[in-house]
Amino acid sequence: MSSSTSTSTSTSTDDETSSPARRRSPLRALFGRGSLDIQSTLLVMLLAVSFLAAIVIGSVGYVNGRDSLRAAAFDQVTSIRESRARDVERTLAGVQQAVVLDSRNDSALQASLDFNAGFAALDEQSIDPARQQAVTAYYEDTFVPRLDEATGSSTDPSLLEPTSPAQAYLQSLYTVPFDDDFDASLAFDAADDGSAWSQARSDHHDYFREMVDQLGYEDVLLLDLDGDVVYSAFSGVDLGTNVEDGPYSRTPLADVWATALESNTVDSSFTTDFEPYAPSLGVPTAWIASPVGSGADVSGVLAVQVPTETIDSVMTGDEGWADQGLGRTGEAYLAGPDETMRSTSRELIEHPDTFAADVVDHGTPTDVAQRQVATGSSVLLQPVATTAVEAALQGRTATTVNTDYLGHEVLAAYAPIDVEGLNWVVVAKVDTAEAFAPVDVFTRNLLLSTAAIIVVVSLLSLLLAQVFVRPVRRLQHAVNRVSGGEIGVEVPVKGHDEFSELGGAFNDMSRSLKVKQDLIDEQRRENDRLLRTLMPEAMAKRYKEGEETIAEDHTDVAVVYADVAGFDDFSRGMRSGERLALLDGLWRSFDEAAERLGVEKVRSSQQGYLASCGLTVPRIDNARRVVDFTLELEGILERFNATNSSRVALRAGIDTGQVTSGLVGRTSMVYDMWGDAVTLAHRVQDVSSQAGIYATERVVQKIGDGVPAVDSGTVTTQSGEQRVFRLERPAA
Known part of the structure; x- marks a missing residue:
């Protein structure tokens, strides 16, 4: 074994260097907060849908409810209009029918004949000057002043005074004595003057008096064929007058008398509109007349005076407006072709103290308003030139919203009245504020209900949103824990x-x-x-922390380079696995010895084992430890030989001095140590051909005499010759 080969180690650090933020980014993209979180978005969606549904349903309900209530209001005034129109038509038709029946009655026919004869007889006689004077005084002192006061006019008494003996005579007996006390006059049967007329009154007055009392007529008149008023139930100033050439020739009474005679039939009646009638102190009066007789035999005309109270009673429902569906402001009234009332205003009846101001503010002349308050009647006085009246006078029947004679906005239903001889219209009205009050109440209730529904829906939406999002919240919390490293x-x-x-x-x-x-x-x-x-732990830590160039200089380090001599010869012929296992066992034993003795392994390979002491942990006895370690290696090999019947031996070189350690390479990092001490330790093992432990003089000096050392020669270095010693195992 003559050279060394570095063992490389490469480590992937992807999982260790990836940041938590990068690991969380996909989850944050799914669950991260934007402008609205899921709960808020869901809440907004639920509220939007609920609000939209509430608005749509509320709008549809409002439109339908409003239209229904408005239609109900229109139907109400229309119903009142129809009811009042029928009542007026029925009332006037009843009077007309009654007049026709009464005019054909034998009692009326006989009365007409008797009064005609009696009147004619009186007209043949001269009037007593005293009676004439009494009548003149009555007109000048009593009737005309009252008429002027009632009408606000100035009348010449001579224009109204009787012009015929019969008129003067009858008024002196039946008019002047009662001083306009019509009830007393009606109750009076007849004067005891012996005249045929008084006898006729005695015979027939009770019949006509009952007619007045039971049917509510203002007066009942009989006129002869010449136009003379031959009978009056109340014996007013029109008694005895002639409607053709007298002071009342231009009154509706004259017209209806002429019309009745011209009809040439006793089966019909004729009606006039209301007009002021002087004998009644200018009070508006309508007449219904029918010829008296049977068949073609007509003796005169029966005329009844219809009072305004008869019409007012019908139009006001006996002043039961509220009970009949007209509320606080509703009323029904009649109007004529002159666009004035033919019935009395409800406002005048209920609030006479404010009526004048209200109508004057809307254009009624002050004197007219005051006269209405004074007389308690609006007939022929109160202008009603409204859209409803104008349309009804044109023959139209409908409903409208317009301004009434009081200046109020009203809901009005109008129609013409179907009464022969009259051009009247009926108007039923109620203030829009009252008529549409149910609409306002409905609107308010709908808004309150909608608001309540919205509040309830909002609370339910919030609750449902929380319930719906709760699993997502739990999942989000769990994801955050995972993204945080848990x-x-x-x-x-x-x-x-x-x-x-x-x-x-x-x-x-x-x-x-x-x-x-x-x-x-x-x-x-x-x-x-x-x-x-x-590599050493400190070096490994620096490597994991990412340092690219890792190297350290060490000043006092003991270095040993050991080689197993004869292992190649011993293992020749073995399988590679078996050979590697044996070598690995040796290196493991070397590692255990190094760890036990405080020696640090640098690297190992098939060619050798490099170790040091004092490299990462400075030690004073590093040389001694290395020597002991090397001696321990000899013992390991001896045991190996004994076990495997081999003859391997240790060849080791030891030096001490300055070295450098660090990581070498980039793709395959290798921890290595280099320097003069490493080089010299490698060289001294080859100073002799014999296996053994060889150390430099520096090592021998440091270990002292504890280990026998034999001079084995020298090696040449850049600093000169270095002596080498062979170390022997101390004697036991």
Whole structure:
């Protein structure tokens, strides 16, 4: 054995140098936080879907509910309109039918004949000046002042005073004495004046009085064929007047009388619109008249005065607006072709103290408003030039939202009234604020319900999001633990859903990572062990830390280079495995001896064994230790020879001095030691052809006399001749 061969060791460090951040990056890409985490994203999705569904359902419900409630409001006022229209038509039709029946009644026919005859007889007589004076005084002092006060006008009494003897006579007996006390006049049967007219009143007045009381007429008149008012139930100033040429010739009474006679039939009635009637102190009056007689035999006309109260009672439902579905602001009223009311305003009836201000603010003249408050009636006074009235007067029937005569926005239903001889329209209205209040309540409740649903859905979404994300959180936590370097982490798996499958896959991955990490750790320990067998631990640590050039200078190191002489001859003919096993056994024994004696192995090969003392651990007795180690090697070989019947021997060279140790090479790192001491230790073993232990003079001087030394010659070095000694085993 004459040369040495270095043993190389290469180690992969991929697993040891890869950073935790790099190992975590794929997982962070899957579970890392962006702008929103999974729970927030899921929560936003649930809330978005819930909000969208709530908004869509709420919008659809709102539109349908609002339309339904608005339609219900329109249906309500339409129903009121239809109801009031039917009631008015039925009431007027009932009066018309009653007038027709009464005009054909034998009692009415006989009364007409008797009053006609009695009136004609009175008209033939002259009037007592005293009676005439009493009548004139009544007109001047009583009636005309009252008329002027009631109407706000100025009337010449002479225009209204009686012009015929019969009129003056009857008014002196039946009008003047009662001083406009119509109830007393109605209750009075007849004067005891012996006239045929008074006899007729005595015979027939009770019949007409019952008609007034039971049917609620303002007055009942009988007119003859000449236009004379031959009878009046209340015996007012129109008693005895002539409607053709008298002061009331241009009143609806004159018109209806002429129309009734011109009809030439007793089976029909004729109706007039309301107009102010002077005998009633300007109070609006409507007339319904029918010819009196049977067949073609007509003796006169029966005319009944229809009071505004009759119409008001129907239109106000006897002032039961709220009970009849009109709430706080609703009403139904009639209007005529002049766009004024034919019934009394609810506002005037319920709130007379604020009525005038309300209507004046909306354009009604102040004097008209005040007159309504004074009379308690809106008939022929209150303008109602609204969209609903105008449309109804044009014959249309519909509903609308517009501004009423009070200036309020109202929901109105309008239609014409079907009464022959009248051009009236009916309007049922209610303030939109009240009509659509259910819409507002519905909207508020819907918003509150939607808000409550949204709150509940938000809480449920938050809870569901947490429940949904909980397995992901556990998995994320486990992944973070793994990315932090912990192995063997597992998550609990329950159920059979996708999260459970993902958790199971993670557990499989974690177990696989643990197995691989265990293998890597085992490989790392093996690598460390191999490194420690190939180089000192300090050198191995520096190598693992990544140093590329590793070398150290040592000043006082004892070096031994040993070779087994005769091993080649001994092992010739052996199988390579057997030969290697024997050599490996020797080197292992050498290693054990070195470890026991504090000697550090540098390298070993088939050609030799290089060791040192004081290389990594400075020692004062390094030379002595190396010598003892070498002597121990001789003993090992002796035992080897005895065991294997061989004749191998030790050839060793020892020197001490300065050496350098380090790693040599890049692809195959080799720990080696070099320097003059190493070179000289290798050379001194060849100073003699005999096997043995040879040491330089420096070694002999250090070990002293404890080991016998025999001068064996010299070797030439750069510093000169070096003496070499052969060391002998001390005597036992």
